[in-house]
Amino acid sequence: MDITKMFLETEKPLDNLVTDGGFCKIFRTIGCVGDSLASGEFETIDAEGKKSYHDLFEYSWGQYIARACGSKVYNFSRGGMTAKEYMESFAQAKDFWNPEKKAQAYIVALGVNDILNRNMELGTLDDIKEDYRDNAPTFAGYYGAIIQRYKEIEPDAKFFLMTMPKKGKEERDAKCDKHAALLYQMAELFSNTYILDLMKYAPLYDESFVENFFLNGHMNPCGYILTAQMTMSYIDYIIRHNMKDFAEVGLIGTPFKNIKPQ
Numbered sequence: 001m002d003i004t005k006m007f008l009e010t011e012k013p014l015d016n017l018v019t020d021g022g023f024c025k026i027f028r029t030i031g032c033v034g035d036s037l038a039s040g041e042f043e044t045i046d047a048e049g050k051k052s053y054h055d056l057f058e059y060s061w062g063q064y065i066a067r068a069c070g071s072k073v074y075n076f077s078r079g080g081m082t083a084k085e086y087m088e089s090f091a092q093a094k095d096f097w098n099p100e101k102k103a104q105a106y107i108v109a110l111g112v113n114d115i116l117n118r119n120m121e122l123g124t125l126d127d128i129k130e131d132y133r134d135n136a137p138t139f140a141g142y143y144g145a146i147i148q149r150y151k152e153i154e155p156d157a158k159f160f161l162m163t164m165p166k167k168g169k170e171e172r173d174a175k176c177d178k179h180a181a182l183l184y185q186m187a188e189l190f191s192n193t194y195i196l197d198l199m200k201y202a203p204l205y206d207e208s209f210v211e212n213f214f215l216n217g218h219m220n221p222c223g224y225i226l227t228a229q230m231t232m233s234y235i236d237y238i239i240r241h242n243m244k245d246f247a248e249v250g251l252i253g254t255p256f257k258n259i260k261p262q
Contacts, residue, residue, distance in 0.1 A: 013237045021069035022236030027105040032062035034109035036079035043216040064228035082114045083142035102154040104252040109162040156252045163199035196234045
């Protein structure tokens with residue numbers, strides 16, 4: 001076996017699609033913070049043309065990851081969720097800050113409802129203060145607060161911030177570019193934080209993609225499976241290309257520390 005092939009510098013994040021979790025399996029607990037796409041939401045239309053929305057969490061990409069990896073995955077999500085609502089009321093109401101629900105890794109997939117659907121002010125890193133309670137009321141401030149709050153709960157957790165895939169629509173994709181740029185800045189600001197850049201590396205969510213992987217305005221089961229595979233593959237790629245960063249993942253959430261003598 002030639003293990004050097006696992007570390008090729010020329011490899012791109014989604015060149016090797018894993019279906020069994022790959023090294024994503026090192027995380028025994030994962031929290032998925034997100035909106036409808038993190039909730040396995042299906043959109044149906046009745047005979048009068050009225051739309052209905054149904055969060056079926058067992059179909060969420062997070063639960064597909066759970067079944068592939070054998071890990072405990074929390075759906076810290078709901079259809080229509082925004083970073084603002086998450087911080088102001090939703091997470092508290094749902095007991096998501098409970099230390100008993102702390103995770104070794106958090107995947108944060110928010111922005112569609114904030115930036116694309118509600119035109120919330122994006123903000124900058126200046127909106128993120130030392131105390132998250134002082135953060136500015138912008139997307140950056142609320143999103144940063146989510147990371148800060150979970151870092152309080154589990155200081156050693158790894159964070160994976162997900163960008164929004166492109167659809168080939170200029171105005172929309174321009175907003176996605178700005179959202180992605182902000183997340184990259186956050187990955188520099190916060191320790192143990194990485195980017196899942198679906199905007200850059202995922203397939204274009206064009207008409208052909210939607211025909212195969214969507215049911216009306218949200219994904220179908222195959223779409224959620226594909227998203228799970230892309231997410232696991234991307235995390236597997238990040239781990240393989242940053243092995244030292246993840247050597248102590250097994251100690252996250254335990255009383256044990258690996259403190260080497262100076």
